[in-house]
Amino acid sequence: MNKKKGFALASSVTLLSSAFLAACSTGDEDTGSSNGSGSEGSADEAQVLNLLDSSDIPSLNPTLATDAVSFNVLNNVNEGLYRMDENDEPTPGMAESHEVSEDGKTYTFKLREGATWSNGEPVTANDFEYAWKEVLNPDNASQYAYVMSVIEGADAYNTGEGERDAVGVKAIDDQTLEVKLTAPADYFLGLTSFGVFMPKLESFDTEQGENFGTSAETTLYNGPFKLDSWEREQGWKMVKNEDYWDAEAVKLEEINVKVVKEVSTGVNLYENGDVDRTGLTSELVAQYQDNEDFSTVVEPTIFYLQFNTEVEELNNQKIRNAIDRAYDKSAIAETLLANGSIPANFFVPKDFVSGPDGKDFREGNGDIGGYNVEEAQKLWEEGLSELGTEEVELELLNYDSESAKQIGEFIKGELEKNLPGMTVTIKQQPFNNKLDLENNGDFEFTFAGWGPDYQDPMTFVDLFVTDGPYNRGKWSNEEFDKLIADAKSSTDPAERWTQMQDAEKIVLEENAISPVYQRGSARLTKPYVKDIVEHAFGADYSYKWASIEGKE
Structure with missing residues (x-):
């Protein structure tokens, strides 16, 4: 949002x-x-x-999230290949660089070494290949799968007419991700910062199953913050992720969000x-x-x-x-x-x-x-x-x-x-x-x-x-x-x-x-x-x- x-x-x-x-x-x-x-x-x-929101978080699973509240939290507790900066320009995130083919249809991302998940596991190119293909997996019925249609083979796999391996996303090695597009798309680099394109650690996702992204404990983090607590319809708390690759740039130690639906209540809280x-x-x-x-x-x-x-x-x-x-x-x-x-x-x-x-x-x-x-x-x-x-x-x-x-x-x-x-x-x-x-x-x-x-x-x-x-x-x-x-x-x-x-x-x-x-x-x-x-x-x-x- x-x-x-x-x-x-x-x-x-x-x-x-x-x-x-x-x-x-x-x-x-x-x-x-x-x-x-x-x-x-x-x-x-x-x-x-200390912040307010009028709604609880529906889901922190990038495969299933569809709303502004979820995507906003995902943007701060996770990180994609690139991140949008203060000028809405893509700046390196999990990827430290990228190259684009002459025809504008193949992107090769180099992931930074040393980036880790909040459980200590390294963030690798496979985490992106797995996550993106899970969005496209027809069994998951992801409402946001359509936003990946610019990727070669994405629509075919998502509609059950193509194979998972034919999708143009491939981990060449732990630090190299290759993405093939159906046509040049100037906006694609910025799109990699969006919540649907966040990575997922396959072993953790499999372990949590349907519970993934439904609580602070069943979510994994690789961004500037991590979820410390989450009380349904009450609010949530984010704390600085000390293991984030760019933790030195993060000043805030804690972000508290309270769910409040009445504007007058919010103003009173502000005044107090x-x-x-x-x-x-x-x-x-x-x-x-x-x-x-x-x-x-x-x-x-x-x-x-x-x-x-x-x-x-x-x-x-x-x-x-x-x-x-x-x-x-x-x-x-x-x-x-x-x-x-x-x-x-x-x-x-x-x-x-x-x-x-x-x-x-x-x-x-x-x-x-x-x-x-x-x-x-x-x-x-x-x-x-x-x-x-x-x-x-x-x-x-x-x-x-x-x-x-x-x-x-x-x-x-x-x-x-x-x-x-x-x-x-x-x-x-x-x-x-x-x-x-x-x-x-x-x-x-x-x-x-x-x-x-x-x-x-x-x-x-x-x-x-x-x-x-x-x-x-x-x-x-x-x-x-x-x-x-x-x-x-x-x-x-x-x-x-x-x-x-x-x-x-x-x-x-x-x-x-x-x-x-x-x-x-x-x-x-x-x-x-x-x-x-x-x-x-x-x-x-x-x-x-x-x-x-x-x-x-």
Whole structure:
């Protein structure tokens, strides 16, 4: 955070905690952090960082993790071949260097000697080959297997049509990993920092079985920190990993994360000095906006309504179009949230990535759809006529946070007011339960979020391919599928860019989803918190370089 944590993202507007959006499904409350500035903490200051999160960790198994909270923790207790730095550029992690073939399709990574797991075992190239192939193993049903489709033989193995040994990931020796891609991918090096690409020690994974990644004791660590304790729905504690290869760069000795769902509780904890960061809802922004601890940021994370097209009414495109146009997105972003969020009539965020022509993705596609009550009512009547009914009852699946409740109630009110015959009920669920319901297709329409896993529009647009793991609404369009397939195999950057823009247009013109807003966050951060790195894609935060400096 899945930010992206897109997710499955985990928290979007309020609590500002340790994790959020990474790339992957996300939750609805911003529990993120703001960057501090400064450098090393004083040797005689306690290097302890206290944070909040609105959700528990669903899983620390890289094979199964899907959400921003999990990916954020994985980013800090584990390490991939590369790690994203303060400028969102890949910097060496478990790999000390790499070479790329002339055609851009073969990467050869040299792993650093002396890197170890928290049980003392060395980290080797086989740990990466094993872990990546476990993500692709069809028996594991990993929802994130699709993100490895750029690797030769990955899709074939994952769909049961190819062999494990044919996947283009091979440990040449303990310190050498060779990866073959289907096409050049400039974003691939950065992708190796993402949680799905973390290594796993095969012997430990086999020993733990289904328990791997479900507790502090059944998880293995090779990153800057390791999990010391984890109490379900209460919080977790990370401590410095003294065996980490770059332990000298790690200043923090301890990171405590408390699970708190109510923003007011988080603010009280902040005011009392019990936590070092917290998020703010709209009513608190005015109160704190002149405070020196206050800051806002707009993130490349999108929240949207996803429609289950297996529900008869929502299989009707005009009904979906009508819903998209019947509620005021500006009121949600600018009044309900008032935290820097902006209304979204798009899916690939603004100011996220530029194309071969140097222009932002949004400049090519602009806004598509959006608030228009007159048009909404016309489409609604046409859709009702096609369905042969005068009334529609729908259930909105929602997060259980304070801010999500406000957004859900607003959307319900708008739809019932502007679409005669519409009745909306709201089902609020804890983050883990909500993910399970979505994964099982047990919803009618749902308020969801997605943050980028890597810096490329494909991390958004390919979510809706037919039978894709995150196409939970089961929408399908052959033209869209072809555009995505062509873009993934294209070696022409300009052609690929146009194909992705055309694909986004189809998703939004048919309203497979209804975008709501691009997330902003308003937060309070203690001035003694320095150098937390906030990422635009992949995991939300890195604490490797953070410190406490000047705390009285």
